[in-house]
Amino acid sequence: DAKTTQPTSMDCAEGRAANLPCNHSTISGNEYVYWYRQIHSQGPQYIIHGLKNNETNEMASLIITEDRKSSTLILPHATLRDTAVYYCIVRAHLTDNNDMRFGAGTRLTVKP
């Protein structure tokens, strides 16, 4: 799997949009971008994933650049409960390699 690079930490004001960047410059054509988050003391939780088109669900939006070398996870109206570590992962579908390896992630702190 391609490696990812994320900032170690970020702050965001409550009610504002949180924009979390991820670099994945060596991503392959069949690799998807996945985002998970881990709230303190809990297991990681899936947020969203995409291949090349922008994606949106009830939790967040995922913006992938045209060259697919980077992406941004957007939490449109961050709340205190969004304080967590956010992980960006790239992995291929429908291959023999189905592992899912996490990096260090970005620690997002939402402040009142």
Add this chain to the structure above:
Amino acid sequence: DAGVIQSPRHEVTEMGQEVTLRCKPISGHDYLFWYRQTMMRGLELLIYFNNNVPIDDSGMPEDRFSAKMPNASFSTLKIQPSEPRDSAVYFCASRYRQGAEAFFGQGTRLTVV
């Protein structure tokens, strides 16, 4: 479905003792993953199974660690003998088919004294 269920939630044991962690995946999921999380090393993939068969155990740190999946609804991670450096939170996750999201259990916090 109740989600991925891990037991026990907390385990305190003495060095040298055998420890067994248990995981019940979500029914119908055919992939199962074991992870270990520490402050120093983050979230590490130890081993994963596909249809009860171990596919990649390259993350298993030593021969003291072993994992089994005797059927589709149960998996164990065993440490024998345990050491203080094994203290960590161990997570189990399961996933249906190759492209889908993974669901994690609440973890087992292991303390070896």
